[in-house]
Amino acid sequence: MSDASATAEDTSPDTVNKRRQIRPKAERRQQLIDATIRCIAQHGLSAVTMQMVTSEAGLSAGIANLHFESKENLLRETLRFVAEEYHDGQIEIMEGSRIPNLSERLDALLDFQLGRGVTQRQKMSVWFAYYGEAGARPVYQKIVSTVDRLAAQKLEAFFTEIILDGQYRDVDPRDLATGYSALIDGLHLGLLVTPRELSKRRARSVAREFLRRAFPQHIP
Amino acid sequence: MSDASATAEDTSPDTVNKRRQIRPKAERRQQLIDATIRCIAQHGLSAVTMQMVTSEAGLSAGIANLHFESKENLLRETLRFVAEEYHDGQIEIMEGSRIPNLSERLDALLDFQLGRGVTQRQKMSVWFAYYGEAGARPVYQKIVSTVDRLAAQKLEAFFTEIILDGQYRDVDPRDLATGYSALIDGLHLGLLVTPRELSKRRARSVAREFLRRAFPQHIP
DNA sequence: CCTCAGAATGAATGATTGTTCATTCCCGAT
DNA sequence: ATCGGGAATGAACAATCATTCATTCTGAGG
Helix, strand or coil: CCCCCCCCCCCCCCCCCCCCCCCCHHHHHHHHHHHHHHHHHHHCHHHCCHHHHHHHCCCCCCHHHHHCCCHHHHHHHHHHHHHHHHHHHHHHHHHCCCCCCHHHHHHHHHHHHHCCCCCHHHHHHHHHHHHHHHCCCHHHHHHHHHHHHHHHHHHHHHHHHHHHHHCCCCCCHHHHHHHHHHHHHHHHHHHHHCCCCCCHHHHHHHHHHHHHHHCCCCCC | CCCCCCCCCCCCCCCCCCCCCCCCHHHHHHHHHHHHHHHHHHHCHHHCCHHHHHHHCCCCCCHHHHHCCCHHHHHHHHHHHHHHHHHHHHHHHHHCCCCCCHHHHHHHHHHHHHCCCCCHHHHHHHHHHHHHHHCCCHHHHHHHHHHHHHHHHHHHHHHHHHHHHHCCCCCCHHHHHHHHHHHHHHHHHHHHHCCCCCCHHHHHHHHHHHHHHHCCCCCC
16 A cells, blocks of 8 residues: 555556466466455455456456356355464474473463454454354354364363472362463454454453463463 | 145235235334345355345345345345344353342353254354454444443453452452454354354253352352 | 477356345224 | 225346457567
8 A cells, every 4th residue: 555656667566566477276276365365354254256366366367267156155265264373383292392491482372362463453353253154054164173172172182281390189180271361252252343442462361361360380 | 834835815924825915014024034134044144135135034035125125234144133233142141130149140150151942053153154254344344343341341240240259369350251253253263163062961961060160159 | 499298378158146126905083 | 995105026227247268469499
């Protein structure tokens, strides 16, 4: 929106470019998925059209049907990408090869899940747009279930490790992991729907207090 | 789907009735809202059409535009109804004129939020369908925000009462209310999207444990 | 420099959908 | 009984959308 001086030939990647370019298939697919994410975040899943996506990607109308078979396919692959991206990031932290200290790893998890990222709001919108449809679409349920199950197992293992380290009593790692995951989902929902009443800072504080009550020795 | 024997004149309310009936405006509006809820739960918000809704209600095609100005209006009023119904039920319990005992009131709240009700799943679907679109639709955000704020205030007051009664230290009622609300939302999400991995019983147990950690004297 | 496989285009198409409104006909008031 | 206001109908309409495919054009290999 800033550099729109169409005086000479324009070869910048983001602005309108008349020249047709041929790119590898994988690159075009990702380009279309990224455009779909932006469209869902801005207009809502139910308002997204193919023209909207291809226009956002700066490409022609028929290209989405060329690289994905149909609109349904494009939306399904977009969900899969967002779901895997989120859970992969989570799992990388929890497996903990990077951060050996358990307290620091808890903080890193909090930062990843509730930290600030400009693009974070876009991802949340997409996330819940699909959740909203999941009740009626078994395909979406299956994608989310698959990645969710793995993340839940890793979280349970992570909590088990903390429980052993702190010798905590009367704490079931499975129930605690379920509760923590639900809490994070609910906080994301609050950040998305009522951002005026729930700041990111307070959301992080609330989640931290949940962990502090469960693992007082690991959270100051 | 069971009693479909079209042998004689049919005057039952739910089955197909040829005879045209004139009913009060308010009744027709509610009838259409109920049909909309069922359609959203079954097919998803993005797949709902006017014909689907009017057919589900057993009425003619143009009637939705007669009682609501447009489709957008119908969807907006449906959201308002579901949101108010849920929060009114919550508030009635928390105000506690019915149940004086605080522990019993906590249990009643858990039962209402995570109890079994056949229609519960339908309402959850609608709830999250709108949440998914809320990120892109300020109108939805405003409706949810309005009812949510009132419920949050009542919950905070309720928790404050419990804190005073139990003389709990180091517990902020506002943060606790935010956390509990988020936890319930997250559990609803789990019940909707991954029902195989989260039973209602376990969801209730997880929420109860959250409360027990905060109010040990009030939850056995 | 030339060639051509196949990537990209975008106008055309058929299907779907929200909305309208002329017509029908129910039901309470007279 | 009957009359009229207005609730209900449903066929028709205009707009929108996903998808197709004949055509254009690119860029790497010969």
